[in-house]
Amino acid sequence: MTRHPEPAKHPDRPRPAEPGERPAPRLYCTVVLWDLSRSPATVASLRAYLRDRAVDAYTSVPGLRQKTWISSTGPEGEQWGAVYLWDSPDAAYGRPPGVSKVVELIGYRPTERRYYSVEAAVEGPAAAAVPFGKGLGLAFDPASPEPLTRPQEFVPPGADSFIPVPDHPGAPDAAARHRAARRRTAVTAHPAAPTP
Numbered sequence: 001m002t003r004h005p006e007p008a009k010h011p012d013r014p015r016p017a018e019p020g021e022r023p024a025p026r027l028y029c030t031v032v033l034w035d036l037s038r039s040p041a042t043v044a045s046l047r048a049y050l051r052d053r054a055v056d057a058y059t060s061v062p063g064l065r066q067k068t069w070i071s072s073t074g075p076e077g078e079q080w081g082a083v084y085l086w087d088s089p090d091a092a093y094g095r096p097p098g099v100s101k102v103v104e105l106i107g108y109r110p111t112e113r114r115y116y117s118v119e120a121a122v123e124g125p126a127a128a129a130v131p132f133g134k135g136l137g138l139a140f141d142p143a144s145p146e147p148l149t150r151p152q153e154f155v156p157p158g159a160d161s162f163i164p165v166p167d168h169p170g171a172p173d174a175a176a177r178h179r180a181a182r183r184r185t186a187v188t189a190h191p192a193a194p195t196p
Contacts, residue, residue, distance in 0.1 A: 027065060027118035028092035033081035034102075035111045043071040043078050047139040049105055055139075057099035063091025066132065069139070080106070085118065 036042060050069055058067050065085040072079040080102075086092035093115060103109055123132070130136060 025087070027121060028086045028089055029116040029118050030084040030086065030092050031081065031112075031114045031116070032084070032110045033079055033112040034106050034108075036078040036080055036106065038108065039106045041080070041106045043073055043080060046071075046080055046102070046105065049102065050137075050139040053101065054099075058097070061097045061099060063087050064097070069137065071138075081110070081112075085121070 054069070058064060061067075063086050065087055067085075068083045070081050070083060084092070
């Protein structure tokens with residue numbers, strides 16, 4: 001009897017499905033952000049929109065698995081946004097749901113929109129104590145606390161910051177600083193030849 005070698009294992013390749021095995025459900029993620037610097041709306045003022053309209057309206061959006069509204073009031077100014085988990089690419093990448101009125105309140109379309117594949121998802125033990133859904137988050141806190149300010153992040157000794165913060169208003173962002181450094185390196189490594 002001839003023995004055939006076992007196929008090589010490649011952790012970066014998907015495992016073939018077993019006979020009769022159903023594929024895992026797929027999820028798609030959309031992240032939408034607004035820089036509120038040009039808007040009359042603020043993080044605090046948009047909370048009423050969540051309580052009075054948006055949270056209830058999104059419970060009936062087809063294909064939506066979960067939506068989490070997010071905000072930041074860090075040193076770079078106020079931001080508003082949402083993280084969506086969708087059941088289908090059509091829902092995730094198609095026309096935005098018609099239930100939202102946030103563009104009207106902010107006054108312009110999102111300043112950033114990103115799309116991701118979801119590799120895995122899990123709910124932690126806290127989800128059993130407080131189910132994910134209406135009533136969760138700062139917008140539903142009766143004390144109406146001030147929006148959270150981004151805390152100082154842990155940076156290991158000797159390491160660069162994970163998320164660089166501009167030194168002053170109008171400072172170039174990290175990507176612009178990186179591009180400028182690369183241009184400077186390219187110029188010093190390959191100086192232009194003198195013209196005859």
